[in-house]
Amino acid sequence: MTACHDDGSTLVGHRGLAQIALIGSPNAGKTTLFNALTGLRSKTANYPGITVTRREATVEVDGGLVRLVDLPGTYSLDPISPDEAVVADALHGRIEGIDPPDAIVMVADATTLERSLFLVAEVLRLDRPTCVVLTMIDELAARGGGLDLDLLSLALGIPVVGVVGHRGVGLDAVRHLLAGPDRWTRPLMAPPEGTLERSGWIESVLARATGDEHLHLRADTRTRRIDAVLLHPVAGSLVFVGVMLALFQSIFTLATPAVDWIDGRVADLGGRVSTWLPNTVGELLADGVVAGVGGVLVFLPQIVILLGLLAVLEKVGYLARAAFLADRVMGRFGLEGRSFVALLSSFACAIPGIMAARTIPNDRRRLATMMAAPLMTCTARLPVYTLLVSAFVADRGVLGPIRSQGLVMFGLYLLGAVSGLLYxxxxxWSTRSDASSPVLLEMPPYRWPTSRSIALQVWDGVWSFVRKAGTVILLTTIVLWGLLRFPSTDAPPSYDEARAASHQMEHSIAGRIGRGMEPMFAPMGFDWRANVAIIGSLAAREVFVSTLAITTAGDEATLGDRLRDLRDDDGDPVFDGPTVAALLVFFVYALQCTSTVAVLRRETNSWRWPAIAVGSMLALAYVAALIAHALVAVLA
Amino acid sequence: MKLHEAPTGTTVVVESVADGPTGHRLGALGFVPGTTIQVGRRAPLGDPTVYRVRGADLAIRRGTAALVEVRFAVDEVAS
Known part of the structure; x- marks a missing residue:
């Protein structure tokens, strides 16, 4: 407990730099501070063995470099969720291969200081060099909070700095502090254990820093006024529905021009490549690489818009309110308010959705959330839905601005969401209940987010999508192209070019596999091309579109036109109403995404749950496709 | 009375919090005997409820709130 047992040598972690960890409760402004200190130089990495990502960066401070690590938000070092467990394990040095931090920066929201001091008390008991960075000191002042930071520092026995993270106020003082953790003052005595004793300690600290045992802040009138509407039983529910509808509507309307532009460029590039290289290599580049990866990148605008809007809603503080409003309904399905937020992100991609479930303390609710996430309509399904709906659903007005194609799309989204909740x-209902962990949702004050913090969050999501397009999808497309191209077979000389190409593919390795699967998928009307595309889509859904593009290549018409014109040996359309309906419904349920399987495996730490998810969702897909085929055949 | 029985808009004082992991976490969030709590809005279907504790707004479900024994704050009784 003395300040002198720590000589400078313990501050040298691996690679010779002192490692300083940022910890704090959720919404304390920890990540904003981290971004402000590190700029865009941070790297995200996984802790060995667990998926919780940690962001770290080397930061230049007065006279040297330190390694800054951003830990997940936590309310206590006595963890109740996987996210919180990481913080406790990292601070105690219980994660293999990772040294415990040499020093700790405790980030606390000044307006909730009284609550944050409980965590400060726990951290101080670790007996490591610690300092406190108080964020939102401008809000504290605006709400009449009198707090003398020097007195607070004296009362706690450790350095205290106030900052306004997003405006850069106080950052120099933080940098100065980070330069020498070994010079930080240490408390003479650790805070007491036990909540009641801690509460007394907090009162004495506040009494010394403010002259009163409690922080008396004026109510945050802006937040109160907004909540009066947004949390109102009627008005709040209406706004909630409106926000959700606007969110999904904007994915389509705002993205369309950008999507069309990228689509044009991709087609352009593919055409040029095949003109320049009129051989097998050119074919591979044009039909395999450009068409395959390009067909996926086309959906980037929609992903950017969805991720951007979700980031704004989260940072403004609305997602916490949405979780509050949805909690009761989610409870009926064995889920909770946070599950709603996780499932909402799953509409962009199931992977961030599954990872967001980490903040759910209750094991059963967390598992149910993760297993339902793949059934939410992710952006990878969009290429498939868009292709089939725009090619096969007649575009006509239904009611006012509602049109038939949009209605079918909405129906597919709804089917996925409702099925996910029921799942x-x-x-x-079928897994045993564990000791009920609490549902705790903090409603942060409404705050304007900085464009920078939103851009960073969107970039994280976009980058992982582009990486997926560049690896899994590229590889699968190339392999499928090869399987469709070889062995070469000579078509009868009477065949025209398109028919010859089709004949060649039908007798290729993939074509034979597709034909072999026909008995299984014949009840739904899928021919060998659809079968090959479905096999390809097991790696990533988007591959379905690129495979169909390869198997129907030939003339200049768009892919949709080519699918419509496709005829079987008897001259009947290959893709008729019932078949398209079956395909769409198949994609609503099937878990065709290797990345999701991998993340489920890591997050549940077993193959059991990913195996159950893949098996049950494929079975659901098959049965639902059969039903859809039969239904549409009867109706048509 | 239990915290979930406290009417919205009232101010109550914590008397005791049940033992166990959940009670322990409530303690770390500032639900400590003697702490004043303002009872805020309830969600549309009556659950969960927002409570203002030590400067923060926290929403918890009825079952969790039932772990906290409270009494009305003195000024509440007087009015």
Whole structure:
């Protein structure tokens, strides 16, 4: 407990730099401070063995470099969720291969200081060099909070700095502090254990720093006024529905021009490549690489818009309110308010959705959330839906601005969401209940987010999508192209070019596999081309579109036109109403995404749950496709 | 009375918090005997409820709130 047992040598972690960890409760402004200190130089990496990502960066401070690590938000070092467990394990040095931090920066929101001091008390008991960075000191002042930071520092026995993270106020003082953790003052005595004793300690600290045992802040009138509407039983529910509708509507309307532009460029590039290289290599580049990866990148605008809007809603503080409003309904399906937020992100991609479930303390609710996530309509399904709906659903007005194609799309989204909730409900009903962990949702004050913090969050998501397009999808497309191209077979000389190409593919390795699968998928009307495309889509859904593009290549018409014109040996259309309906419904349920399987495996730490998810969702897909085929055949 | 029984808009004082992991976490969030709590809005279907504790707004479900024994704050009784 003395300040002198720590000589400078313990501050040298691996690679010779002192490692300083940022910890704090959720919404304390920890990540904003981290970004402000590190700029864009941070790297995200996984802790060995667990998926919780940690962001770290080397930061230049007065007279040297330190390694800054951003840990997940936590309310206590006595963890109740996987996210919180990481913080406790990292601070105690219980994660293999990772040294415990040499020093700790405790980030606390000044307006909730009284609550944050409980965590400060726990951290101080670790007996490591610690300092406190108080964020939102401008809000504290605006709400009449009198707080003398020097007195607070004296009362706690450790350095205290106030900052306004997003405006850069106080950052120099933080940098100065980070330069020498070994010079930080240490408390003479650790804070007491036990909540009641801690509460007394907090009162004495506040009494010395402010002259009163409690922080008396004026109510945050802006937040109060907004909540009066947004949390109102009627008005709040209406706004909630409106926000959700606007969110999904904007994915389509705002993205369309950008999507068309990229689509044009991709087609352009493919055409040029095949003109320049009129041989097998050119074919591979044009039909395999450009068409395959390009067909996926086309959906980037939609992903950017969805991720951007979600980031704004989260940072403004609305997602916490949405979780509050949805909690009761989610509870009926064995889920909770946070599950709603996780499932909402799953509409962009199931992977961030599954990872967001980490903040859910209750094991059963967390598992149900993760297992329902793949059934939410992710952006990878969009290429498939868009292709089939725009090619096969007649575009006509239904009611006012509502048109038939949009209605079908909405129906597919709804089918996925409702099925996901029911799936979660059945799952939590059939698994044994664990000791009920609490649902705790903090409603942060409404705050304007900085464009920078939103850009960073969107970039994280976009980058992982582009990486997926560049690896899994590229590889699968190339392999499928090869399987469709070889062995070469000579078509009868009477065939025209398109028919000859089709004949060649039908007798290729993939074509034979597709034909072999026909008995299984014949009840739904899928021919060998659809079968090959479905096999390809097991790696990533988007591959379905690129495979169909390869198998129907030939003339200049768009892919949709080519699919419509496709005829079987008897001259009947290959893709008729019932078949398209079956395909669409198949994609609503099937878990065709290697990345999702991998993340489920890591997050549940077993193959059991990913195996159950893949198996049950494929079975659901098959049965639902059969039903859809039969239904549409009867109706048509 | 239990915290979930406290009417919205009232101010109450914590008397005791049940033992166990959940009670322990509530303690770390500032639910400590003697702490004043303002009872805020309830969600549309009556659950969960927002409570203002030590400067933060926290929403918890009925079952969790039932772990906290409270009494009305003195000025509440007087009015």
């Amino acid at each position: 979660a409900g059945v799952l939590s």
